Amino acid sequence: MMTAQDRLAVMExxxxxxxxxxGGDLDGYVANFAPGGVIEWQNGRAAGHEExxxxxxxxxxxxxxxxxxxxxxxxxxxxxxxxxxxxxCQARTHVIIFMLDASAKVTVPSVGSYTxxxxxxxxxxxxxxxxxxxxxxxxxxxxx
Numbered sequence: 001m002m003t004a005q006d007r008l009a010v011m012e013x014x015x016x017x018x019x020x021x022x023g024g025d026l027d028g029y030v031a032n033f034a035p036g037g038v039i040e041w042q043n044g045r046a047a048g049h050e051e052x053x054x055x056x057x058x059x060x061x062x063x064x065x066x067x068x069x070x071x072x073x074x075x076x077x078x079x080x081x082x083x084x085x086x087x088x089c090q091a092r093t094h095v096i097i098f099m100l101d102a103s104a105k106v107t108v109p110s111v112g113s114y115t116x117x118x119x120x121x122x123x124x125x126x127x128x129x130x131x132x133x134x135x136x137x138x139x140x141x142x143x144x
Contacts, residue, residue, distance in 0.1 A: 001084070001085070001086065002081070002084035002085070002086055002089060003086065006084065006086060006089075006120070006125070007081055007084075009124075009125045010079065010081055010084075010089060010091055010118050010125050011078070011079060011081075012125075013032060013118060013125045013126065013127070014076060014079050014091065014093055014114070014116070015076065016028070016032060017029070017032050017074075017076075017127070017130075018074035018075075018076050018095075020032065021056065021059075021060075021065060021066060021072075021074060022065070022066060022070060022072060022073055022074055023066060023070075024060055024065075024066030024067065024068065025066070026053065026056060026057055026060060026066070029052075029056050030049050030052050030053045030056070032126060032127055033049065033052055033126055033127045033128075033130075034119055034121055034126040034127065034128050035048065035049060036048055036128075037049070037052065037126065037127050037128055037129065037130075038128070038129045038130070039052055039055070039127070039129075039130045039131075039132070040129070040130070040131045040132065041131075041132040042132070042133075042134055064099070070100075071099055071100045072097065072098070072099050072100075073097070073098045073099075074095055074096075074097055075095065075096045075097075075098065076093050076094070076095050076114075077093055077094040077095070078093070079091040079092065079093040079116075080092045080093070086120070087119065087120050088117065088118065088119050088120070088128070089117075089118050090115070090116065090117055090118075091114075091115075091116045091118060092113060092114065092115050092116070093113060093114045093116070094111075094112070094113050094135075095110075095111075095112050095113060095114060096108060096110070096111050097109055097110040097111075097112075110134055110136075111134075111135055111136040112132060112133050112134045112135045112136070113133050113135050114130055114131065114132060114133075115130075115131045115133065116129065116130050116131075117129040117130075
C-alpha cells in the first residue's frame with residue numbers, strides 16, 4: 001500500500017517533469033528518470049540517462065521547447081496512481097501541450113497521456129518507464 005506521502009511524491013515527479021522540459025532544465029529533466037529509465041513516444045525510444053539527455057537535448061536545442069521566451073507549455077492533469085506497493089507504482093496522466101506559433105497564436109498541437117511506471121530509489125520517486133501517447137492526435141482549432 002502506498003502512503004499519502006508517496007502519492008504526493010509521485011504527483012510532484014509528474015509535475016516536475018513538465019516544469020523541467022518547459023523551463024529548459026535538461027539536467028533536471030534527466031534526473032527525473034531512474035538510471036536505466038526508458039521513455040517511449042510514437043516513433044521512438046530512449047533508454048538510460050545518456051540517450052534521454054541526447055533526445056530531449058535535441059528537442060530543447062530547437063528553441064521551441066524549453067526556450068526563452070517560452071513557446072511551449074505542458075499542462076498535466078491529476079494523475080491516476082494505481083498498483084502501488086510503496087516501492088513501485090503505475091500512473092496515468094492526461095496532458096495538453098500548448099504552443100505559441102510564429103504568428104503569436106496559441107495552438108494545441110497535442111492532447112495525450114502519459115503511462116508511467118515509477119520506482120522509489122534511495123527515497124526518491126523516479127520514472128522507470130514513461131510512455132507518451134497522442135490520444136487525440138494533432139488538434140489546432142481554426143480561428144473564428
